[in-house]
Amino acid sequence: MNTDVIVIGGGAAGLMCALVAGQRGRRVTVLDHANRVGKKILMSGGGRCNFTNLGVTPDNYLSANPHFAKSALARYTPHDFIALVEKHGIAYHEKERGQLFCDISSKLIVRMLLDECAQAGVDIRTRCTIEKVQRTGEGFALRTTHGPMTCTSLVVASGGLSIPSMGASGFGYDLARQFGHTVLPTRAGLVPLTLSGKHLDRYRDLSGVAVPEVEARSERKAFRAGLLFTHRGVSGPAILQVSSYWHPGETVHLDFLPGEDAEAWLAAERHARPDRELKTTLSERLPKRLAQRLCELDFGSRPLRQYPAADLQRIGQRLQDWPIVASGSEGYRTAEVTLGGVDTDGLSSKTMASRSTPGLYFIGEVVDVTGWLGGYNFQWAWASGHAAGLAV
Numbered sequence: 001m002n003t004d005v006i007v008i009g010g011g012a013a014g015l016m017c018a019l020v021a022g023q024r025g026r027r028v029t030v031l032d033h034a035n036r037v038g039k040k041i042l043m044s045g046g047g048r049c050n051f052t053n054l055g056v057t058p059d060n061y062l063s064a065n066p067h068f069a070k071s072a073l074a075r076y077t078p079h080d081f082i083a084l085v086e087k088h089g090i091a092y093h094e095k096e097r098g099q100l101f102c103d104i105s106s107k108l109i110v111r112m113l114l115d116e117c118a119q120a121g122v123d124i125r126t127r128c129t130i131e132k133v134q135r136t137g138e139g140f141a142l143r144t145t146h147g148p149m150t151c152t153s154l155v156v157a158s159g160g161l162s163i164p165s166m167g168a169s170g171f172g173y174d175l176a177r178q179f180g181h182t183v184l185p186t187r188a189g190l191v192p193l194t195l196s197g198k199h200l201d202r203y204r205d206l207s208g209v210a211v212p213e214v215e216a217r218s219e220r221k222a223f224r225a226g227l228l229f230t231h232r233g234v235s236g237p238a239i240l241q242v243s244s245y246w247h248p249g250e251t252v253h254l255d256f257l258p259g260e261d262a263e264a265w266l267a268a269e270r271h272a273r274p275d276r277e278l279k280t281t282l283s284e285r286l287p288k289r290l291a292q293r294l295c296e297l298d299f300g301s302r303p304l305r306q307y308p309a310a311d312l313q314r315i316g317q318r319l320q321d322w323p324i325v326a327s328g329s330e331g332y333r334t335a336e337v338t339l340g341g342v343d344t345d346g347l348s349s350k351t352m353a354s355r356s357t358p359g360l361y362f363i364g365e366v367v368d369v370t371g372w373l374g375g376y377n378f379q380w381a382w383a384s385g386h387a388a389g390l391a392v
């Protein structure tokens with residue numbers, strides 16, 4: 001089979017690239033080794049796909065080159081994707097912080113992409129293993145389980161290493177290396193953190209306890225969102241966000257009363273209710289089991305009047321700077337994204353084309369651009385796919 005464009009990977013980025021290139025009259029074939037395309041879209045956002053974020057800026061992304069994502073994000077914005085969603089009559093809503101979700105199901109997003117691909121004449125092949133890729137005079141020759149194929153442009157959209165059970169593979173990184181690209185070290189991002197030994201023993205039985213809003217701080221970034229204790233450590237949006245900035249050996253600091261002055265609050269409480277026990281006071285603001293545990297671990301619990309002012313001051317400070325010593329993360333098994341990947345230095349930020357191999361493109365998560373939690377990763381997939389789709 002001979003075609004203009006082969007896209008390896010029928011995920012968010014690959015399908016977007018395919019439909020844009022198809023609309024431009026290119027003959028496009030998408031190859032995916034999974035039994036169906038768009039699996040991560042289907043499972044995303046708890047089945048409702050947080051498909052973009054109204055507040056997308058380049059600052060919401062991690063990359064060795066923080067400027068790389070700017071061009072593609074500026075040329076395909078959340079409003080462009082919303083226009084597509086509205087064209088297909090898909091109902092959506094803003095959940096919080098600019099995050100847009102489908103009202104009904106993420107299946108509708110996959111259906112939308114497949115309908116657009118069908119209209120643009122895109123050929124989609126699943127259960128297709130790519131055994132070999134070689135450069136030819138005019139483009140690329142592929143050996144696949146669907147037979148030999150040639151193309152002028154080859155787009156690598158095979159994603160990262162997160163959730164291997166959903167078809168994730170290191171294929172894109174291997175192909176990048178084959179063509180002389182640098183692949184920056186990869187690690188799991190947007191992932192629960194694990195604790196071990198005495199650090200885990202402190203919190204293990206709090207598993208299931210959720211705090212609606214904390215501020216989680218790593219050495220590089222702070223995020224205000226929910227926290228969840230798990231049987232292996234800590235999770236919830238604040239932890240997932242900070243995990244992308246966390247490095248092994250670093251302590252995560254939690255502020256249990258973000259935006260408040262805990263010292264002043266405790267002083268006022270002592271004045272107003274001096275006979276109340278500290279754990280009862282803390283239970284007003286924190287889940288009861290957590291309040292009790294903090295008292296057991298550090299503060300003690302006596303009537304407030306028995307705490308000298310200096311002690312209450314220290315407790316207030318501690319409530320806003322509680323250290324959590326994580327030993328690791330849950331890893332790719334549960335991570336939403338993979339940090340690192342194909343070095344952007346080797347790619348054009350306008351077209352996602354390889355600077356060294358004409359006709360070769362890398363888009364989506366396989367590239368060293370990783371978004372925050374909240375629809376940013378899909379927006380990168382759409383924007384980078386769109387940029388390459390216009391160029392192939």
Ligand code: FDA
Nearest residue numbers: 009011012013033044045050159167171364365375377378
């Ligand atoms: P993606 O992983 O989507 O697609 C890659 C495709 O390549 C897959 O179809 C795979 O089968 C195929 N492939 C892999 N190796 C291959 C090979 N060797 N040969 C052929 N095909 C191959 N983001 C967001 O913005 N909002 C959200 O709500 C969520 N929610 C979410 C939930 C969960 C559980 C996860 C794991 C992730 C999210 N994300 C998210 C992140 C988001 O899913 C992710 O960033 C994008 O899907 C990346 O799109 P890509 O197209 O680059 O890769």
